[in-house]
Amino acid sequence: MKFAVMKQSMTPPQPVFMAGFGARTRKSEGLLDELYVKAVLLSEGGKDLLLVVFDALGADRGFVLGVKKALGERFGLEEADILLHFTHTHASIHLTGEHPELRRGNYSLAQDQWHEDSAAIDYTEDIKY
Numbered sequence: 001m002k003f004a005v006m007k008q009s010m011t012p013p014q015p016v017f018m019a020g021f022g023a024r025t026r027k028s029e030g031l032l033d034e035l036y037v038k039a040v041l042l043s044e045g046g047k048d049l050l051l052v053v054f055d056a057l058g059a060d061r062g063f064v065l066g067v068k069k070a071l072g073e074r075f076g077l078e079e080a081d082i083l084l085h086f087t088h089t090h091a092s093i094h095l096t097g098e099h100p101e102l103r104r105g106n107y108s109l110a111q112d113q114w115h116e117d118s119a120a121i122d123y124t125e126d127i128k129y
Contacts, residue, residue, distance in 0.1 A: 001043065001044040002043040002044070003040060003043065004041045005038070005041075006039050007036055007037075007038045007039075008036065008037050008038075009034050009035065009036055010036060010037045010054065010055065010056075011031065011034045011035045012028075012035075015027040015028045018091065018092060019056075019057040019092065019093055019094035020057045020089070020090030020092065020094075021090055032091075033091075037052065037053070037055070038053045039051065039052045039053070047081075048075075048077060048081055049083065050082045050083070051083045051085065052067070052071075052082070052083070052085070053085045054084070054085070054086050054087070054095065055087050055089055055092055056086050056088075056089070056092045056095050057086065057088055057089060057090060057093065057094045058094055058095070059086060060094075060096055060097055060103045061097065062096070062098055062101075062102035062103060063095045065097065065099075065102070066099075067082075067084060068082045068084070
């Protein structure tokens with residue numbers, strides 16, 4: 001069996017509205033711990049399995065499908081060979097994909113408060129991130 005591992009910071013470079021706490025009323029202030037994305041690639045007998053772990057509360061279906069598609073195209077992996085996991089930390093962000101119809105939970109990195117209506121949210125910063 002062959003394997004490879006990696007770890008990369010995914011900490012936003014600017015203050016963001018963090019997910020995971022409904023009474024939150026402002027963007028993050030300072031940095032206590034970095035947020036990371038970690039990956040392990042296992043390979044044996046011509047079969048690969050990629051495990052990717054995000055220090056994030058979670059993600060919507062658009063993010064999951066987009067990441068799996070991008071990794072599949074770049075590394076020649078099938079969607080079933082890619083497993084995404086989220087640590088579900090409440091001191092982090094929720095990751096958002098590009099497809100509005102697949103978004104869940106009225107949340108964006110750039111917002112300053114919670115919104116009842118997802119139409120009021122600008123997802124531009126999420127897509128750039």
